[in-house]
Amino acid sequence: xxxxxxxxxxxQIDGRDIGARADQTILEVxxxxxxxxxxxxxxxxxxxxxxxxxxxxxxxxSNKLLPACVTRVQEGMEVTAHSPQLEALRKMIVEMxxxxxxxxxxxxxxxxxxxxxxxxxxxxxTHVRVPYLNPKLQVDASNRRFVVDHNRCILCSRCVRVCDxxxxxxxxxxxxxxxxxxxxxxxxxxWGESDSCTGCGKCVHVCPTGxxxxxxxxxxxxxxxxxxxxxxxxxxxxxx
Amino acid sequence: xxxxxxxxxxRTEREKQQEFPRKIHVCTAAACLSQRSDKVKAxxxxxxxxxxxxxxxxxxxxxxxxxCAAGPLVSVEPEGKLYQGVRPPEEGSDTTDIVDSLExxxxxxxxxxxxxxxxxxxxxxxxxxxxSGNIDPERIEDYISADGYEALLAALTAMTPLEVIEQVxxxxxxxxxxxxxxTGLKWSTVAKARSQNNTKFVICNADEGDPGAFMDRSVLxxxxxxxxxxxxxxxxxxxxxxxxxxVRAEYPxxxxxxxxxxxxxxxxxxxxxxICETRFSFxxxxxxxxxxxxCGEETALINSVEGKRGTPRPRPPYPAQEGLWGxxxxxxxxxxxxxxxxxxxxxxxxxxxIGTEKSKGTKVFALAGRVQNTGLIEVPMGIKLRDIIxxxxxxxxxxxxxxxxxxxxxxxxxxxxxxxxxxxxxxSLAKVGSIMGSGGLIVMDDTSCMPDVAKYFMDxxxxxxxxxxxPCRVGTTHMHNLLxxxxxxxxxxxxxxxxxxxxxxxxxxxxxxxxxxxxxxxVSTLRYFRNEYxxxxxxxxxxxxxxxxxxxxxxxxxxx
Numbered sequence: 001x002x003x004x005x006x007x008x009x010x011x012q013i014d015g016r017d018i019g020a021r022a023d024q025t026i027l028e029v030x031x032x033x034x035x036x037x038x039x040x041x042x043x044x045x046x047x048x049x050x051x052x053x054x055x056x057x058x059x060x061x062s063n064k065l066l067p068a069c070v071t072r073v074q075e076g077m078e079v080t081a082h083s084p085q086l087e088a089l090r091k092m093i094v095e096m097x098x099x100x101x102x103x104x105x106x107x108x109x110x111x112x113x114x115x116x117x118x119x120x121x122x123x124x125x126t127h128v129r130v131p132y133l134n135p136k137l138q139v140d141a142s143n144r145r146f147v148v149d150h151n152r153c154i155l156c157s158r159c160v161r162v163c164d165x166x167x168x169x170x171x172x173x174x175x176x177x178x179x180x181x182x183x184x185x186x187x188x189x190x191w192g193e194s195d196s197c198t199g200c201g202k203c204v205h206v207c208p209t210g211x212x213x214x215x216x217x218x219x220x221x222x223x224x225x226x227x228x229x230x231x232x233x234x235x236x237x238x239x240x
Numbered sequence: 241x242x243x244x245x246x247x248x249x250x251r252t253e254r255e256k257q258q259e260f261p262r263k264i265h266v267c268t269a270a271a272c273l274s275q276r277s278d279k280v281k282a283x284x285x286x287x288x289x290x291x292x293x294x295x296x297x298x299x300x301x302x303x304x305x306x307x308c309a310a311g312p313l314v315s316v317e318p319e320g321k322l323y324q325g326v327r328p329p330e331e332g333s334d335t336t337d338i339v340d341s342l343e344x345x346x347x348x349x350x351x352x353x354x355x356x357x358x359x360x361x362x363x364x365x366x367x368x369x370x371x372s373g374n375i376d377p378e379r380i381e382d383y384i385s386a387d388g389y390e391a392l393l394a395a396l397t398a399m400t401p402l403e404v405i406e407q408v409x410x411x412x413x414x415x416x417x418x419x420x421x422x423t424g425l426k427w428s429t430v431a432k433a434r435s436q437n438n439t440k441f442v443i444c445n446a447d448e449g450d451p452g453a454f455m456d457r458s459v460l461x462x463x464x465x466x467x468x469x470x471x472x473x474x475x476x477x478x479x480x481x482x483x484x485x486x487v488r489a490e491y492p493x494x495x496x497x498x499x500x501x502x503x504x505x506x507x508x509x510x511x512x513x514x515i516c517e518t519r520f521s522f523x524x525x526x527x528x529x530x531x532x533x534x535c536g537e538e539t540a541l542i543n544s545v546e547g548k549r550g551t552p553r554p555r556p557p558y559p560a561q562e563g564l565w566g567x568x569x570x571x572x573x574x575x576x577x578x579x580x581x582x583x584x585x586x587x588x589x590x591x592x593x594i595g596t597e598k599s600k601g602t603k604v605f606a607l608a609g610r611v612q613n614t615g616l617i618e619v620p621m622g623i624k625l626r627d628i629i630x631x632x633x634x635x636x637x638x639x640x641x642x643x644x645x646x647x648x649x650x651x652x653x654x655x656x657x658x659x660x661x662x663x664x665x666x667x668s669l670a671k672v673g674s675i676m677g678s679g680g681l682i683v684m685d686d687t688s689c690m691p692d693v694a695k696y697f698m699d700x701x702x703x704x705x706x707x708x709x710x711p712c713r714v715g716t717t718h719m720h721n722l723l724x725x726x727x728x729x730x731x732x733x734x735x736x737x738x739x740x741x742x743x744x745x746x747x748x749x750x751x752x753x754x755x756x757x758x759x760x761x762x763v764s765t766l767r768y769f770r771n772e773y774x775x776x777x778x779x780x781x782x783x784x785x786x787x788x789x790x791x792x793x794x795x796x797x798x799x800x
Contacts, residue, residue: 049554049708050553051708051709051710052709053709053710053711053749053750053751056748064748064756065748065749067554070554071554071556089745089748089749092741092742093710093745093749096710096711096714096715096718096745097714099714099718100714129738130714130718130738130742131718131721133718154710155707155708155710155713173549174549174551176707177532177534177703177704177705177707178702178703178704178705178706178713178716179705179707179714179716179717180707181706
């Protein structure tokens with residue numbers, strides 16, 4: 001693309017005037033400018049799905065809240081990324097995520113390195129107002145190196161996307177609907193028996209919680225390394 | 241196939257039909273078929289043979305006649321006599337009595353008579369259903385003899401795509417799937433959208449999933465060609481050459497008739513390459529839905545057609561810009577397409593003459609629940625709800641009292657008694673907290689418990705949520721659990737407050753229409769029947785006597 005072809009839009013986020021490329025999303029632009037919009041399903045380098053609904057922002061002229069991760073900037077857009085109303089909605093969504101499965105931080109291998117935990121902290125969540133559902137879900141430790149604990153999964157689908165888009169294996173996918181939805185390997189086989197899994201471990205490192213972890217970690221020991229992702233995406237773009 | 245060829249087919253067919261002075265129509269749509277109307281038809285045919293009347297009386301299987309509650313229905317033309325609840329030969333002499341009454345006075349047949357001048361029949365205005373109950377849905381010639389495909393060929397030969405869109409815009413037709421988006425506007429957006437190698441798609445949404453709704457099924461079973469013609473006209477108008485009908489697999493008869501219809505239209509050159517010797521080519525494929533309500537949402541439907549998991553995508557981009565396989569895509573509902581041929585044939589102004597200022601034309605409703613005449617009706621927009629329920633519907637059975645009418649299924653709300661005289665149109669229904677929806681109309685009397693009704697719809701949404709976005713997936717489950725608590729008498733005011741908060745969060749933050757509208761039944765019943773909720777909460781009693789409330793030993797605490 002020649003430099004002349006880059007189209008620039010100006011917009012306002014939380015009252016700040018900001019310039020952006022026309023192909024950027026509100027989320028990208030906000031983060032470039034140090035405005036933090038919370039996300040859980042978004043990850044730089046993966047396609048966005050708009051599933052966690054935490055990045056919802058108010059856009060003047062739209063009667064619906066729009067997900068910042070998939071909404072492209074427009075000239076003259078007036079975006080509100082932080083308001084008491086938005087904070088309240090975000091809190092309730094995160095509380096619902098906590099109530100959905102089993103997120104007992106103290107015994108979790110990801111304690112202290114968990115994006116869900118950090119999200120709750122940053123939103124100032126002190127307790128969960130909705131009743132815990134406490135389903136009894138499986139832990140699949142059949143893989144030689146990794147474990148999937150469905151009790152910790154928030155269905156952000158990062159593992160599904162990284163496996164499909166970056167690794168190209170498409171080992172992970174969704175199964176079931178609604179509250180019974182969960183991620184599966186291959187055709188719902190144990191992970192250890194998966195034919196398509198290359199064992200690369202990308203899914204483990206993009207997982208925001210303690211749902212996908214390396215074996216042999218004690219509570220609080222599992223640190224995720226996600227730095228590789230933007231690099232891999234860049235390499236791929238460079239080759240095309 | 242040219243316009244002359246088409247008219248020749250119509251003429252031959254009409255002449256053929258006029259050879260018979262009498263015609264007996266037997267309803268062979270799903271509701272009557274489930275009462276073995278196929279056996280009824282065979283019985284009538286056999287009796288006619290016995291009596292040697294084959295030359296003067298033609299027996300025809302037709303589509304839905306509307307009054308499904310009284311099926312199987314049989315009508316005798318040209319007298320316009322109507323018989324209800326006709327049993328097959330092995331269960332009585334109904335079929336022989338009807339045939340015998342053709343020649344001689346047969347008083348035995350009186351017991352089957354149904355008055356065709358009932359308001360149920362007389363006060364309908366039929367546009368979409370004009371052929372239902374008159375033509376054989378499995379013969380294209382019959383459709384052509386009823387002016388079928390005139391509109392398509394007229395559009396192809398005498399109108400530009402822009403002129404077609406102009407007529408649709410002028411008609412004021414709005415999307416019949418529920419949201420009521422102006423059809424003309426949608427068409428012109430897709431027509432203007434540009435795509436790589438000019439690929440565009442037309443999709444017919446026949447994934448009707450609202451509980452108690454069967455309008456689309458009936459149209460597809462009774463007059464499938466009309467939908468194909470509407471789609472072909474749409475494709476010509478927006479510049480598409482390939483269409484899909486996404487129909488749920490639970491409608492086997494509709495699928496079978498659609499397949500037959502597509503094959504017959506292809507054989508006559510009304511679908512396929514260079515239709516009517518023009519440059520316009522159009523083919524239609526059927527895709528079956530695997531039983532997911534969310535696939536009626538347009539972006540989830542597109543995912544499903546693409547062979548992916550049927551989950552919605554964020555909009556924008558709208559399908560009109562980036563739809564099926566990234567190409568501009570026009571998605572309309574079955575009933576919307578079924579309105580197109582008459583609009584093109586008779587002009588947009590004619591259509592705009594029916595209905596109210598902002599809601600034009602007619603609407604098909606599936607009348608169900610606690611009402612005398614359950615079945616399918618087509619009424620002009622703006623008709624009073626009271627007229628639908630008490631005149632056409634014949635009122636509430638067993639002398640009970642009307643409580644509420646539920647429109648729009650799990651995305652809709654309840655209309656209480658004080659709004660019975662409200663005109664039925666998009667705006668008025670929205671004003672009272674319900675929606676037009678696709679046309680499900682469930683009447684409830686005082687034996688219905690409103691929190692229980694809300695619980696039913698929430699259970700539906702909970703099980704039909706795709707699970708992609710957190711608020712809908714978890715929120716609907718929580719709301720259902722809370723309603724369960726309320727209806728079992730185990731909830732306090734705290735639970736009710738939490739329920740109301742969840743309603744707001746789920747409707748504001750969900751990804752697609754399913755989640756955004758899932759709280760509607762709760763919100764609307766809370767608005768008009770809060771006292772019933774309070775009776776369950778404070779008095780631990782169900783006023784309608786539906787819920788098994790047990791005084792809770794201790795009210796469970798919410799949160800900590």
